[in-house]
Amino acid sequence: MKTDFFSEKSTILLADDHQEILDFIADDLEEQYEIIQTSNGKEALDYLQVNDVDLIVSDVMMPVMDGYEFCTKIKEDIYFSHIPFIMLTAKNSLQSKIEGLEYGADAYIEKPFSPHFLQAQIASLLRNRKHVHEHYQNTPSAPLDSIAHNKSDQVFLKKLNRLILENISEPSLCVDMLAEHMYMSRPTLYRKIKVLSDLSPNELINVTRLKCAAQLLLEGEYRIYEIAHKLGFSTPSHFTRNFQKRFGMSPKEYVAGRQ
Incomplete structure (x- = not known):
C-alpha cells in the first residue's frame, strides 16, 4: 500500500x-x-x-x-x-x-x-x-534557501543559488558545471538537489531562471524578449511557455496581477 x-x-x-x-x-x-x-x-x-x-x-x-x-x-x-x-x-x-x-x-x-x-x-x-x-516551485517570489531545513542545507543552497545566478545567461548551464564548482560528483549533487527541492538540477536551473524572470517583469525595465535572452532561454516563446507551465499564468498576466 x-x-x-x-x-x-x-x-x-x-x-x-x-x-x-x-x-x-x-x-x-x-x-x-x-x-x-x-x-x-x-x-x-x-x-x-x-x-x-x-x-x-x-x-x-x-x-x-x-x-x-x-x-x-x-x-x-x-x-x-x-x-x-x-x-x-x-x-x-x-x-x-x-x-x-x-x-x-x-x-x-x-x-x-x-x-x-x-x-x-x-x-x-x-x-x-x-x-x-x-511552495518553492510554484511561488515566483520564494527564494531557494526557503526549502532549507537546517543551517547546513541553507549554506549549501545559498552557494548553489549564487552559482546558478552568476551563470544564468548561459544556455549551456547544466549539472556538470554545477557539480564541478560545488566540488561534488554529478550523482551526489543530483541526489542532494532532488531530495531538497524535488527537482532535477536542470529543472532547478529552469525554475531559478523563471523566478529571476518574474522579478525582472515586476521591475518593468525589460521587454519579454529581452528577459528571455538575458536569462538564457532560446526564444521568447520558449520562455513564455515555461513561465505559463510553472506558474499557471503568462508573463503578461503575472505583471497585470501584481499591479
Whole structure:
C-alpha cells in the first residue's frame, strides 16, 4: 500500500540495538514504507554511504555509536543533513528532550511510544517536506534557501543559488558545471538537489531562471524578449511557455496581477 503523499514508498532507516524494537517498528510501518534495519549508528551511517533514505528513526542508547553522535554526524554532513531524524529514548526528563533537539533531531519520542504516534510523526515530517517543495516551485517570489531545513542545507543552497545566478545567461548551464564548482560528483549533487527541492538540477536551473524572470517583469525595465535572452532561454516563446507551465499564468498576466 502506498502513502497518500508519495507516488512510491519512502525509505525509513531504523537504528536500534534491540532486535525486538526493530521488528516492532518494522511490522507497524512496512505496509507504507520500505524499512531498513541497523543495530547502531555506525552501521546506519555505513548504509547511508551507498544508499538513499527518506527518514531516520534512531534510538539514543546504542553500542559503537549512540544516537546523539549519529544524529550529530548526519546533521553536520552536507550529504545527509536534509534527512529528517526522529530520536527515540527511554529518558523522559525535560533535559534529555532538550539535548535531543540540540543535537539536531527533528522530533523526539519517549519509550514506550504509541505506534500510531510514531506513524503520525513520520507522515507529518514527510508531508511538510512535500509542501515546502510545492511552495518553492510554484511561488515566483520564494527564494531557494526557503526549502532549507537546517543551517547546513541553507549554506549549501545559498552557494548553489549564487552559482546558478552568476551563470544564468548561459544556455549551456547544466549539472556538470554545477557539480564541478560545488566540488561534488554529478550523482551526489543530483541526489542532494532532488531530495531538497524535488527537482532535477536542470529543472532547478529552469525554475531559478523563471523566478529571476518574474522579478525582472515586476521591475518593468525589460521587454519579454529581452528577459528571455538575458536569462538564457532560446526564444521568447520558449520562455513564455515555461513561465505559463510553472506558474499557471503568462508573463503578461503575472505583471497585470501584481499591479
